[in-house]
Amino acid sequence: MTKITESVGHDGKNFHADVKVIQNWLNDQKLPDSKPLVIDGIAGKRTVKQITAFQHIVVKMKFPDGRVDPGGVRRCERW
Numbered sequence: 001m002t003k004i005t006e007s008v009g010h011d012g013k014n015f016h017a018d019v020k021v022i023q024n025w026l027n028d029q030k031l032p033d034s035k036p037l038v039i040d041g042i043a044g045k046r047t048v049k050q051i052t053a054f055q056h057i058v059v060k061m062k063f064p065d066g067r068v069d070p071g072g073v074r075r076c077e078r079w
Contacts, residue, residue, distance in 0.1 A: 003070060009043055009051045011068035016041035019067045022068055031057060 002048045006013035020062035023037045037046055048066045058071050 004068065006072060007061045007070070009048050012043060012067050014043040018044045019047065022051070026054065029054060029058070045074055051071075 002017075002021045004018040004021050006015050006018055008014055008018050011064060020039055020041045022043075023039045023041075025035075026047070027036045027039075031050060034050055034053065051068055052064045052066040055066070056059040
């Protein structure tokens with residue numbers, strides 16, 4: 001996978017090229033009940049929804065945050 005330079009998704013920087021990388025990658029994951037994303041470089045509701053679904057289904061995050069950060073996972077903790 002091509003690396004992203006900045007965060008993508010909810011409250012991310014959402015640089016056009018980075019969003020395209022994540023959209024392509026999400027389409028390759030073939031999550032259940034998800035339609036392929038349009039590779040448009042826009043972190044819209046469907047892109048964030050699929051990031052969140054991946055975090056929930058695959059990563060098993062207790063509180064998915066709908067965001068992908070370069071170099072790791074930003075964990076969302078609830079108080």
